[in-house]
Amino acid sequence: MASLSLDNVKKVYPGGVEAVKGVSLQVPDRAFVVLVGPSGCGKSTLLRMIAGLETITSGTVKIGDRIVNDVEPANRDIAMVFQNYALYPHMKVFDNMAYGLRNRGMGEPEVKRRVDEAARLLEIGQLLDRKPRQLSGGQRQRVAMGRAIVRQPAAFLFDEPLSNLDAKLRVQMRVEIKKLQRDIGTTSIYVTHDQVEAMTMADILVVMNAGSAEQIDTPREIYQRPRTTFVASFIGSPSMNFLPAKLTGDGKGVIVGGVPIALTGGAHAAASTITVGVRPEEIVVGADGATHTVAIDVIEHLGADTIVHGKLVADGAAALTVRLVGYWPLAPGEILPVALHARALHLFDPTTGQRL
Amino acid sequence: MEKRAIYGGLALPLLLLTPQLLVTLVFFYWPASQAVWQSFLLQDAFGLSTRFIGLENYRELLSSPGYYRTIGTTALFSTLVTVLSLSIALVLAVQADKSIRGAGIYRTLLIWPYAVAPAVAGVLWLFMFQPSLGVLARGLRSLGVDWNPLLNGDHALALVVMAATWKQISYNFLFFLAGLQSIPRAVIEAAAIDGASPTRRFWTITLPLLSPTAFFLLVVNIVYAFFDTFGIIDAMTSGGPSKATETLVYKVFFDGRLGGDLGGSAAQSVILMVIVIALTAVQFRYIERKVAY
Ligand SMILES: Nc1ncnc2c1ncn2[C@@H]1O[C@H](COP(=O)(O)OP(=O)(O)O)[C@@H](O)[C@H]1O
Ligand SMILES: [Mg+2]
Numbered sequence: 001m002a003s004l005s006l007d008n009v010k011k012v013y014p015g016g017v018e019a020v021k022g023v024s025l026q027v028p029d030r031a032f033v034v035l036v037g038p039s040g041c042g043k044s045t046l047l048r049m050i051a052g053l054e055t056i057t058s059g060t061v062k063i064g065d066r067i068v069n070d071v072e073p074a075n076r077d078i079a080m081v082f083q084n085y086a087l088y089p090h091m092k093v094f095d096n097m098a099y100g101l102r103n104r105g106m107g108e109p110e111v112k113r114r115v116d117e118a119a120r121l122l123e124i125g126q127l128l129d130r131k132p133r134q135l136s137g138g139q140r141q142r143v144a145m146g147r148a149i150v151r152q153p154a155a156f157l158f159d160e161p162l163s164n165l166d167a168k169l170r171v172q173m174r175v176e177i178k179k180l181q182r183d184i185g186t187t188s189i190y191v192t193h194d195q196v197e198a199m200t201m202a203d204i205l206v207v208m209n210a211g212s213a214e215q216i217d218t219p220r221e222i223y224q225r226p227r228t229t230f231v232a233s234f235i236g237s238p239s240m241n242f243l244p245a246k247l248t249g250d251g252k253g254v255i256v257g258g259v260p261i262a263l264t265g266g267a268h269a270a271a272s273t274i275t276v277g278v279r280p281e282e283i284v285v286g287a288d289g290a291t292h293t294v295a296i297d298v299i300e301h302l303g304a305d306t307i308v309h310g311k312l313v314a315d316g317a318a319a320l321t322v323r324l325v326g327y328w329p330l331a332p333g334e335i336l337p338v339a340l341h342a343r344a345l346h347l348f349d350p351t352t353g354q355r356l
Numbered sequence: 357m358e359k360r361a362i363y364g365g366l367a368l369p370l371l372l373l374t375p376q377l378l379v380t381l382v383f384f385y386w387p388a389s390q391a392v393w394q395s396f397l398l399q400d401a402f403g404l405s406t407r408f409i410g411l412e413n414y415r416e417l418l419s420s421p422g423y424y425r426t427i428g429t430t431a432l433f434s435t436l437v438t439v440l441s442l443s444i445a446l447v448l449a450v451q452a453d454k455s456i457r458g459a460g461i462y463r464t465l466l467i468w469p470y471a472v473a474p475a476v477a478g479v480l481w482l483f484m485f486q487p488s489l490g491v492l493a494r495g496l497r498s499l500g501v502d503w504n505p506l507l508n509g510d511h512a513l514a515l516v517v518m519a520a521t522w523k524q525i526s527y528n529f530l531f532f533l534a535g536l537q538s539i540p541r542a543v544i545e546a547a548a549i550d551g552a553s554p555t556r557r558f559w560t561i562t563l564p565l566l567s568p569t570a571f572f573l574l575v576v577n578i579v580y581a582f583f584d585t586f587g588i589i590d591a592m593t594s595g596g597p598s599k600a601t602e603t604l605v606y607k608v609f610f611d612g613r614l615g616g617d618l619g620g621s622a623a624q625s626v627i628l629m630v631i632v633i634a635l636t637a638v639q640f641r642y643i644e645r646k647v648a649y
Contacts, residue, residue, distance in 0.1 A: 053545050074551040086542035090564045099560075100550035147550075 002064035002077075002154035003029045004050070004187055009059035011045050019045040021211035022059065027204070030185045032178070036198035037208030037234070043191040044159055046208075050189065051157050052076050063154055074103075079148035080157040083164065085140045087132040087147070094128040097147045118149045121180070138169045145177070149184070156181070158190040162197065170194075174201060195235050199223065207231045225346075229275060229353040232346060238280045238307060240346070243318045245276040254347070256340060257314030259291050264342050268356055275353075277346035280307070280323035283338050290337035294320050299330050308336065388629060394622035413623040422599070423607075423624075430603040433517060434581035440521040441577055442570070445528030450558070452529075453536040505593065509600025512593045516601050519592060520585045528573050535569035536562070575639040579632065604628055
């Protein structure tokens with residue numbers, strides 16, 4: 001077990017693709033860090049540099065107190081779980097798990113003890129004699145986890161390990177991986193494009209965009225105080241609404257859809273144009289205290305929730321999504337009175353996307 | 357898993373199969389049955405009279421020491437050609453695979469000329485080892501080796517083995533390369549993280565995953581060495597000197613065509629045919645069971 005630190009790590013692929021543009025990150029011992037971001041933002045590249053599968057163009061990667069930039073993957077004391085599991089197809093499950101231990105010259109009794117221990121932990125004891133092709137996706141996933149666990153490495157690296165599973169299994173494995181990591185306490189870095197996985201699993205969440213880490217924080221902080229419009233829109237489902245707005249003359253209020261709303265915090269630059277963000281679940285619906293009205297376009301009944309897609313009835317007619325708890329008997333074309341409260345508003349600079 | 361199309365009757369499938377069946381009948385079953393029939397006959401040298409003699413041709417063949425010598429030569433020749441062409445092609449393919457990992461079809465196409473070149477170069481081998489004029493022949497002689505495949509049986513055998521091997525390398529290379537490219541990169545990377553050195557990775561991961569390809573090629577190469585090397589042997593040594601490079605297939609030709617022993621030659625081809633059928637059967641058996649993972 002070890003801490004892990006990245007200092008201004010960059011990756012330029014041959015051909016000039018700048019996949020990672022200087023990421024710095026401190027991972028304390030035993031932490032579970034999730035790298036999340038859209039496809040192609042450089043998550044895998046960053047993880048693979050930590051694993052030693054890609055060279056590091058510049059910057060340093062430290063595992064424990066050791067700079068590992070030029071250390072072979074085998075000697076970095078890490079274990080990795082791949083998206084397609086990458087099990088050795090010709091070996092039985094037992095041998096898959098034992099391979100890394102045998103390569104390091106461990107005696108057979110100890111190998112057996114470790115494999116059995118991991119198999120018990122993952123409840124795959126009855127699969128040890130099978131070949132990978134005789135396993136279901138979920139079972140392969142467990143074997144891949146087992147192969148990482150037996151090594152007792154300083155860190156686990158996961159590259160979208162659940163993305164090949166069906167939705168139900170994904171939820172189940174997500175909970176199991178998190179629990180397992182907490183039980184054995186191994187420092188973990190987990191790559192995913194799924195924001196639910198990111199929010200639920202992370203101790204520290206890194207939101208990546210186009211090769212940069214846009215925000216590194218706890219999931220709660222990232223949800224409540226997203227630092228950029230990108231982070232705000234990427235985390236949360238349905239996505240945060242963004243509305244064009246203008247600050248009032250004294251800078252202490254904001255005018256959204258023609259309606260002034262008093263802000264609670266300090267004053268901002270007067271009369272400037274800004275972007276206001278508001279999460280669909282933080283819009284209050286009801287005639288009492290309503291500030292705006294929404295013309296309903298489409299309704300989605302999710303069972304537990306009702307999602308309303310509509311437009312603000314105001315000039316500009318900005319699109320607005322509202323999430324309501326429970327079943328709401330609404331119809332397209334109806335007008336819904338809503339309230340935008342000051343404490344639910346996130347203010348962003350419309351040109352830089354930075355939080356104000 | 358059942359993969360079976362349902363047809364209403366027998367007429368349509370038969371009709372659709374007719375061309376295939378005709379080709380097989382005309383070009384395989386007809387000559388094959390002729391050979392079997394011939395092998396029971398004794399024909400005089402001028403082809404004027406024939407006589408049914410049952411298994412006499414086989415008895416004579418199996419009691420002649422020359423036939424066993426030819427079997428020995430064939431076994432040695434085939435083993436050398438198969439082992440050499442497989443291992444050289446594998447080494448080349450592994451090198452090529454390293455430099456084109458993950459580069460897709462485009463680079464694979466670029467490799468083709470390299471793969472085909474050895475076949476062209478096979479012709480050059482002949483010139484290079486030609487005893488009186490060849491560059492390498494003279495080089496060998498200057499090293500004290502009295503290189504003379506025209507007189508020395510071992511030299512002649514070495515020469516046809518080299519030429520036959522060379523001709524087969526490109527074919528093996530392409531299959532090995534395709535096999536290597538189809539091994540998922542992540543599996544190799546997982547092994548690297550699992551602490552396996554490149555050499556160990558090759559023996560414990562790459563080679564086992566390549567074994568279906570290797571086994572397929574093994575059978576193809578044995579069949580090649582047995583049958584398709586007739587041209588090389590005929591052109592380079594004509595089975596000589598004093599039958600040192602005479603393989604089974606060459607003997608069929610030599611005895612039947614030049615020696616006029618049609619019955620004995622037919623008996624030999626029947627035996628060869630049995631060998632091919634056995635090899636093919638082995639291939640179908642194993643490729644689906646033991647070697648697949
Ligand atoms: N081997 C490579 N050579 C060149 N470019 C690559 C290579 N691997 C990835 N890239 C590029 O680097 C960027 C980041 O890729 P990746 O790290 O795989 O993204 P992610 O895992 O976040 O989806 C992408 O634009 C991708 O096309
Ligand atoms: Mg990726």
